[in-house]
Amino acid sequence: MSIATTDSAPARPGVIGWIIGLARRSPTFALGFAIVLVFAVLALGADWLAPFDPVQTFPFAVLKPPGGDFVLGSDGNGMDVLSRVIHGSRYAFGISLPAGALMVVIGVPLGVVAGYKGGVTDEVLIRILDVLRAFPTIILSLAVVAAAGASLLNVVLVIGFLDSPIFARIVRAEVLALRSATFVRAAVAVGNPPWRVMFVHILPNAIMGAIAQLPVRMSWAVRISATLAFVGVGVQAPAPEWGAMIRQGAEFVISGEWWVATFPGLALIALVLGFNLLGDGLQDLLDPRRRATGK
Amino acid sequence: MLILRFTLRRLLVAAPTVLGVLFITFMLVRIGHQDPVAMLAGPMADRAMLEMIRTQLGLDQPLFTQFAGYLWRLAQGDLGRSWQSNQPVLHEIIAHFPTTLELTLLSVGLGAIIGVPVGLRAAFRPNGWFDQISRVVSLLGFSVPTYWMGLMAIFIFFFLLRLAPAPMGRLSLEVIAPPTITGSLVIDSIAAGNWEALRSALAQLMLPVSCFTLIAAAPVVKQTRAVAIEILGSDYIRYARACGFSPRTVRRIVLRNAVAPVLTFIGTQLTSLLAAASLIEFIFAWGGLGHWGLNAILLGDFAAVQGYVLTLALFSVFVFLVIDLLVLLLEPRGQRR
Amino acid sequence: MTLLSVEDLHVHFVTRGLDNRIRTARALNGVSFTVEQGEIVGLVGETGAGKSLTALAAMGLLRPPAMIPTGAIRFDGQNILALPPRELNAIRGVRMTMIVQSPLTSLDPLARVGDQLVRMQQQHSRISRAEAVKRALAVLDEVRVADPERRMRAWPHELSGGMAQRVLIAMALVNRPRLVIADEPTTGLDVTVQAQVLDTLRDLVRANGMSAIIITHDLGVVAHHCDRMAVMFAGTIVEQGRVSDVFREQRHPYTRALISATPKRIAAQGFGQVGGTPPDLYNLPGGCLYRDRCGRATELCTSAPPLIGIGPGHGVLCHHAAEIPAP
Numbered sequence: 001m002s003i004a005t006t007d008s009a010p011a012r013p014g015v016i017g018w019i020i021g022l023a024r025r026s027p028t029f030a031l032g033f034a035i036v037l038v039f040a041v042l043a044l045g046a047d048w049l050a051p052f053d054p055v056q057t058f059p060f061a062v063l064k065p066p067g068g069d070f071v072l073g074s075d076g077n078g079m080d081v082l083s084r085v086i087h088g089s090r091y092a093f094g095i096s097l098p099a100g101a102l103m104v105v106i107g108v109p110l111g112v113v114a115g116y117k118g119g120v121t122d123e124v125l126i127r128i129l130d131v132l133r134a135f136p137t138i139i140l141s142l143a144v145v146a147a148a149g150a151s152l153l154n155v156v157l158v159i160g161f162l163d164s165p166i167f168a169r170i171v172r173a174e175v176l177a178l179r180s181a182t183f184v185r186a187a188v189a190v191g192n193p194p195w196r197v198m199f200v201h202i203l204p205n206a207i208m209g210a211i212a213q214l215p216v217r218m219s220w221a222v223r224i225s226a227t228l229a230f231v232g233v234g235v236q237a238p239a240p241e242w243g244a245m246i247r248q249g250a251e252f253v254i255s256g257e258w259w260v261a262t263f264p265g266l267a268l269i270a271l272v273l274g275f276n277l278l279g280d281g282l283q284d285l286l287d288p289r290r291r292a293t294g295k
Numbered sequence: 296m297l298i299l300r301f302t303l304r305r306l307l308v309a310a311p312t313v314l315g316v317l318f319i320t321f322m323l324v325r326i327g328h329q330d331p332v333a334m335l336a337g338p339m340a341d342r343a344m345l346e347m348i349r350t351q352l353g354l355d356q357p358l359f360t361q362f363a364g365y366l367w368r369l370a371q372g373d374l375g376r377s378w379q380s381n382q383p384v385l386h387e388i389i390a391h392f393p394t395t396l397e398l399t400l401l402s403v404g405l406g407a408i409i410g411v412p413v414g415l416r417a418a419f420r421p422n423g424w425f426d427q428i429s430r431v432v433s434l435l436g437f438s439v440p441t442y443w444m445g446l447m448a449i450f451i452f453f454f455l456l457r458l459a460p461a462p463m464g465r466l467s468l469e470v471i472a473p474p475t476i477t478g479s480l481v482i483d484s485i486a487a488g489n490w491e492a493l494r495s496a497l498a499q500l501m502l503p504v505s506c507f508t509l510i511a512a513a514p515v516v517k518q519t520r521a522v523a524i525e526i527l528g529s530d531y532i533r534y535a536r537a538c539g540f541s542p543r544t545v546r547r548i549v550l551r552n553a554v555a556p557v558l559t560f561i562g563t564q565l566t567s568l569l570a571a572a573s574l575i576e577f578i579f580a581w582g583g584l585g586h587w588g589l590n591a592i593l594l595g596d597f598a599a600v601q602g603y604v605l606t607l608a609l610f611s612v613f614v615f616l617v618i619d620l621l622v623l624l625l626e627p628r629g630q631r632r
Numbered sequence: 633m634t635l636l637s638v639e640d641l642h643v644h645f646v647t648r649g650l651d652n653r654i655r656t657a658r659a660l661n662g663v664s665f666t667v668e669q670g671e672i673v674g675l676v677g678e679t680g681a682g683k684s685l686t687a688l689a690a691m692g693l694l695r696p697p698a699m700i701p702t703g704a705i706r707f708d709g710q711n712i713l714a715l716p717p718r719e720l721n722a723i724r725g726v727r728m729t730m731i732v733q734s735p736l737t738s739l740d741p742l743a744r745v746g747d748q749l750v751r752m753q754q755q756h757s758r759i760s761r762a763e764a765v766k767r768a769l770a771v772l773d774e775v776r777v778a779d780p781e782r783r784m785r786a787w788p789h790e791l792s793g794g795m796a797q798r799v800l801i802a803m804a805l806v807n808r809p810r811l812v813i814a815d816e817p818t819t820g821l822d823v824t825v826q827a828q829v830l831d832t833l834r835d836l837v838r839a840n841g842m843s844a845i846i847i848t849h850d851l852g853v854v855a856h857h858c859d860r861m862a863v864m865f866a867g868t869i870v871e872q873g874r875v876s877d878v879f880r881e882q883r884h885p886y887t888r889a890l891i892s893a894t895p896k897r898i899a900a901q902g903f904g905q906v907g908g909t910p911p912d913l914y915n916l917p918g919g920c921l922y923r924d925r926c927g928r929a930t931e932l933c934t935s936a937p938p939l940i941g942i943g944p945g946h947g948v949l950c951h952h953a954a955e956i957p958a959p
Contacts, residue, residue, distance in 0.1 A: 025648060131315030134608040136570030139588070143323055143600055146592045223440060227574065230442055232593060246443055250578075253450045254462070262450075265443035272438040280434070530737035537693055537732065538803070539724030540755050542717075551742050626742065627787040 022285055029281025032215070035274025039267075043089040050083035054240040063257050073259035075248055077238060081259060084240035085267045091241040092271055095156055096221040100214055102160025107167025108203070108210055114168065115175025115206075116198045125172070129165045137162055141224055146233045155234050159221045166217060167210050174206035212282040219275030226268050242268045301623055302616070309612055316608040321365050323604065324597045325358075374605070375598030377591065384602035387587060392606070393478025394465065394583035395576065399569045401504050406511025407561050413512070414519025415550065421524060429516055436513025441571055444506045445578035452502055459502045460495070462579045470495040503579045511568055518560045522553050555622045562618035566611035634706075635811055635843050636667040636690060636728075641703030643685055643694065643867070645913075657913040659685055659698075661867040661921070667811065672837060672844045674854035674875070676890070677864030680913075683847045684733075686864070687813045690845075691730055692720045708810060726756040729804040731814040731833075735796035739788035745799055746784030752803050771802045775832055794825040801833055805840075812837060812844045818853070830857055851890060855879060860945070863887045866911050866921040873946030883940075883948040883956050885926045920951065928952050 023030035042049060051071070058078040066073040072081040114125040132140075141158045148154045178184055179202075187201040226243030228234030230250075235241040237248050242264040249261025332349050333340070340348075349355050353364055368375075374384035417426040445462075452459040465480055466472055473480070473487035481500070484493035526532060526549050535545050573585030580586070588603030590596075643660035660682045667673050675683045688694050690705055692712045705712040707728060712720070724730075732738050740748055749768035753759050759767075765784070772780035775798045783795070791799065797817060804812050814833060818826035830846075834857045837844045846858060854861045854875060862872035863886065871884040882888050911921055920937045923929040932951045940953040950956075 127311055127315065130312045131319065134312060134316050134566075134611045135319070135604065136567045136607055136611075138567075139570040139573065139592075139604060139607055140319075142589070142592050143604055146595065146600075147323055219438070223438075226440060227442070230440070231574070231577070231589065243440075246440075246446070250442075250446055253446045254454060256450075256454050258447075258450045258454075261443070261446050265440065265447070268440060268443070269435070269438045273434060276434055276437055530732070530734050531740045533693075534732055534738035535740065537691055537724060537730045538752055538755070539721040539726060540751075541721060544751070544755060548740055548743075552740070627789065 022281070026281040026285050028277050029285060032274050032277025032279070032281055035270060036215075036278055039089045039271050039274065040093065042086050043093045046087045046090055050080075050086040052080040052083040054084045054087040055079060055238050063252065063260070065257075066259050072263045073257075075245070075260045076252065077248075079238065081245075081263050084245055085242070085263050087240040088242040088245065088264060088267060089271065091225070091235060091239070092222045092268075095152070095159070095225040096218040096275075098156045099159040099163070099221040099225075100218045102156065103164045103167050103217055104210065104214065106161065107164035108171050108207070109199075110164070111168035111171025111210075112175055112198050112203055112206065115172040116179060116194070116202060118179075122172070125168060129169055132162070132165050137220075138224065138227060142228060142231060142233060145228055150228075150233045150236065152235060155225050155228060159224055163217050163220065167213065170209045170213055171206055174209055175202055178202050178205055208286050212279060212286050214279070215275045215282065216279035219272045219279070222268065222272055222275065298620060298623070302620065305616055305619060309616065313609070313612060316605065316612070317366065317369070318362065320601045320605045320608070321362055323601060374602040377596050377599040377602075379591070379594060379596050379599070384598050387599065388584065388602055388606050390478070391582070391584040391587045394480075394581065395569065395572050395585050397479040397481065398500070398503060398507065398575070398581065398583060399565065399572050401500065402507035402511045403561065403565050403568055405504065405508040406515055406564070409508065410512040410515025411519050411557060414516040415523050415546075415553070417516070418520045418523030418527060418549075419546070426520075429520075433513040433516040436509050437517075439510070441506065441510055441574045442578050444509070445503065445575055448502050448506050449578070460498050462502065464580050464582055465496060465499050466492065467495040467499070499579075503575050503581065507568070507572070507575050510571070511564060514564060515557075515561060519553065519557050522556045522560075523549055526552050555626050558621060558625075559618050562614050563611075566607070566614050569610060570607055633669045634666050635669050635708060636845075637704075637706045638666070638686065638690060639664050639704040639706075641686065641689060641705065642701050643682070643689060643703075644699055644701055645697050646699060647697050655914050658916055659867050659913055660689070660703075661916070663703075663864070663867065663869055665862050665869060665872055667843050667845060669810075670838075670841050670843060671860060672834065672846060672858045674858035674861040675845060675847045675864060676849060676851060676854055676861060678849060680866075681864040682867040683864055684815050685867075687730065687815050687845065687847055690813065691724055691728060693724075722756070725752060725809075726807045727809050728811045728813065729807065729809040731797075731800050731804045731812065731817045733816045733819055735800045736788070736791070736793060738800065739791075739796065741788055743788075744784065745786050745788065745791070749784070749799075749803060749806055752806055756807055767806060768802070771806045772799075774805070774836060775799075775802045776828075777802070794821050794829065797821060797825075797829055798832070801829070801836075805836055808840060808842075810842060812842055813847070814844060815847045816849070817846070818848075833857075863890065866916070867913070868921060868949060870922065870950070871946075871948045873943065877943055877946045881942060881946070883942055883953045884922075884950050885928055885952075885956070886922050887948075888956075920949075928956070 019033070023033060046054075056079065058074065058080075060078070061070065061074050062078040063076055064070050064074040066081075070080050070082065072085065074080055075084070110125060114122040141162055144158050144162075145154055148158070175198075184197060184201060187197045192201070225234055226241070226246070229236070229241045229243030230247045232247060235244055237244040245264035246261045246268075249257075249259075249264070252258075252260050332345055332354060353361055356364070372385055374388070376382065377384050377387055380387060413429050417423075417429045420426055449459070449462050453462060460467055470492050471489070473483040473489045473492050476483050476486055480496040481493065484490070484496055529552075531552075532545060532549065535548055540548075570585070572583065573589040575581070576583050576586035577589055584603070584606065588599070588607075591599035591603055641660055641663040642658070645657040645659055646654060647657070648654050663682065663686055665673070675686065677683055685694075685698075689700065689703075690707070690712065692705075692715065694700065700713060703713070707723065710719075710723070712723075715723070739745070743751070746765065746768055749771070750761060750764040753764040753767060754761070768784065769780045772783055777783050777795065777798050783791075783799070788796065801817070804814075812833075817833065818829055821829065830853060833844070833846075836842075846853065848854060858875050860873065861875050861878055862869045863878070863884065864870070865886050871878060871882065871887045878887065879891065882891055911917065911924065917924070917934075918936070919934040920926070920929070923933040926933070930952070935951075937949050937951050939947050939949055941947050942953065
């Protein structure tokens with residue numbers, strides 16, 4: 001009898017091989033990854049890829065429709081929309097990456113400690129989560145940024161802080177399930193201190209759900225920061241931030257100059273979609289129910 | 296009796312949450328880089344005047360005393376005065392709330408009517424063509440910013456196609472508004488028999504509600520699908536299949552068991568969309584609570600901001616309570632989820 | 633008359649791992665047995681031997697990633713594997729019913745016990761609600777549920793494990809099936825309750841001339857309640873025959889190890905050897921699947937073992953069956 005394991009792909013070593021493997025199993029993941037990659041390239045190479053300086057004005061080319069020198073048209077200040085859209089990806093990553101890092105750095109340890117220690121720590125965390133759940137994130141972040149001042153740093157801090165409870169909750173749930181697992185009890189029994197049990201033994205096993213959630217929350221960060229800028233309390237025009245650009249374009253929509261608001265919006269949607277697909281794909285890949293096993 | 300006891304218990308459980316909510320709204324003003332006293336007094340005020348206002352507002356007291364004072368005034372229904380309108384904040388909230396509620400309830404209702412069947416259908420054939428399409432569409436719904444969708448809708452349906460009226464509020468300028476009874480123009484127009492106002496109100500609602508419905512439906516599709524898939528994988532559905540129940544009966548069991556979790560989710564949707572309404576209202580010059588609150592935030596009208604955020608938070612506490620009561624009625628055991 | 637026959641049934645699970653390799657778990661590897669009219673057959677074996685899988689296949693309940701590359705299942709003259717879903721639903725729940733392992737989670741949590749019993753009947757025949765309620769009460773009484781009227785109004789979460797199991801038995805019997813498949817019907821119940829539940833089931837099957845398959849890992853259950861038995865190992869039936877014959881003259885080394893591990897034997901003879909783990913279904917060796925754990929394995933065992941007849945209806949899948957003396 002032959003061995004019943006067949007290779008459909010030769011195993012490639014390292015991170016690249018892993019990503020290719022994931023992409024093959026989940027087209028969703030692959031598409032999301034590709035979109036995010038494109039924007040990452042745009043952000044890194046904006047200075048070379050953009051045809052113009054994003055804040056250079058052409059006084060005689062105000063509100064030119066797409067085509068000609070200005071591929072995506074020009075805005076009310078006579079700035080090139082395409083260049084501004086390309087540079088806008090820097091703001092998107094510049095906010096979502098540190099905000100995402102902040103969410104993880106605050107949320108994950110909180111979740112581990114609350115889930116493992118239980119008792120008062122857990123009770124307090126749950127209460128805080130309940131309180132924050134009662135507030136709509138959009139309005140709370142708007143109000144806080146408006147009150148604290150519209151700086152890039154404040155936007156990152158507010159988004160990072162407000163979203164960290166989500167990570168705390170996910171990690172807490174996983175830790176709770178693992179707390180009485182045999183390997184944890186074994187780790188305790190051989191005399192590991194609590195912090196070591198929590199962060200060396202439990203955390204690596206509880207982190208997957210949070211990892212899959214990260215792209216989704218980063219897409220949220222991109223959206224919220226654009227919303228703040230659109231309303232006028234985040235990054236301010238003429239900085240080439242997508243939300244701020246949509247704000248600039250909003251007044252022209254009603255008179256038919258659609259391109260100023262449309263293109264930054266499309267870029268925003270594409271990147272948010274990319275992050276969401278990435279997260280969705282990851283969740284599918286990590287969901288044990290989709291990895292059915294024989295009985 | 297059971298319901299009364301349950302409500303009381305839930306209110307007790309909600310009490311710390313409400314206290315936390317109040318504390319956060321109270322702190323909102325105090326983290327600011329702007330001094331509310333300076334803003335109130337205006338640029339002409341001198342130092343003595345500033346001190347006087349500060350004492351008047353109690354801002355020179357310790358934080359705890361201030362918080363207690365804030366709670367005491369709230370208990371008496373005093374949410375302070377908006378300095379834009381010089382009206383009591385409570386009056387403004389009561390005046391603006393029905394407008395936003397009308398918009399939000401319509402959109403969430405329509406979103407649920409569309410989203411639940413789509414999510415169910417997708418769940419019954421996971422990874423089939425319908426599931427794939429609904430997944431892409433709902434991902435788009437997740438990704439498109441509310442305000443951008445509003446702008447595009449205005450461009451296409453107002454500017455290009457001339458199908459929609461100008462995005463200038465809730466009623467055409469040529470139409471006489473019906474007397475305010477509930478605050479919902481649709482209901483008030485019907486009550487007054489003012490058909491012209493009704494037609495205009497519905498026409499004005501068309502675009503914002505359509506945009507908002509799409510945004511409301513997307514998460515409902517996703518959640519319904521997830522809930523239904525979880526139920527489809529449960530022991531009792533496997534058992535129902537082993538009993539040879541027809542696909543229709545199996546679907547009915549799934550549906551019945553999905554009601555409570557989906558309803559709970561729609562409740563959370565309702566509260567977050569009540570907030571998201573501010574952006575749609577902003578675009579369509581709607582003049583509801585969201586529009587009013589957003590303006591207050593932008594202008595630094597602190598009492599109004601506090602009032603707005605507090606309203607949203609208390610509304611969500613209230614909605615969760617109502618939903619939990621409904622679930623209690625729908626499910627034989629109260630603690631399920 | 634043969635009611636159910638399973639012939640050379642193979643079941644594979646085809647999955648794709650995180651590393652993107654397609655993996656095939658060969659869970660059933662040529663299972664053949666029959667259930668005669670009025671007979672109770674016990675399927676025994678360790679966890680993962682394929683007992684439940686065999687039952688699911690017989691009910692036509694396997695879904696991807698499980699697939700059946702070869703094999704035939706005939707129930708009452710019908711080919712289960714070729715039937716369209718609609719006709720399968722006309723068999724499942726009426727002529728062939730199942731008692732599942734987890735009674736508390738298997739009942740619809742949002743329907744009262746009575747409504748579930750009525751639904752079970754109305755799904756399969758045009759019966760009035762009043763008539764269905766009457767029969768439901770009668771069946772609950774048969775399975776010795778005290779105060780059936782009150783139980784009819786109970787929600788599943790109000791039932792104890794034993795009570796829920798009785799309700800499941802009532803569900804399985806209410807349509808008077810020809811074959812009842814009980815998949816580890818007593819896991820999670822107290823020992824005393826286990827015996828009562830199984831006695832009830834056996835008596836009702838006998839009294840109504842039904843057939844039954846009882847899936848268990850408890851040889852005591854087989855000895856007390858079954859007419860014939862089949863011992864499963866790694867997706868094959870290594871020995872089958874009348875219960876008395878197998879217990880008296882078991883020839884397969886695995887059967888022998890199992891029987892010597894029952895409490896009574898251990899008390900009398902000390903521990904035998906049932907050591908070892910089940911073989912890796914993803915990577916099955918050729919030849920006899922038991923040879924790694926077998927004390928008698930020889931060079932011969934690397935080739936597929938033959939089915940050797942010991943007595944009437946008593947067969948063993950082993951090269952050395954003839955050499956092994958009766959115990």
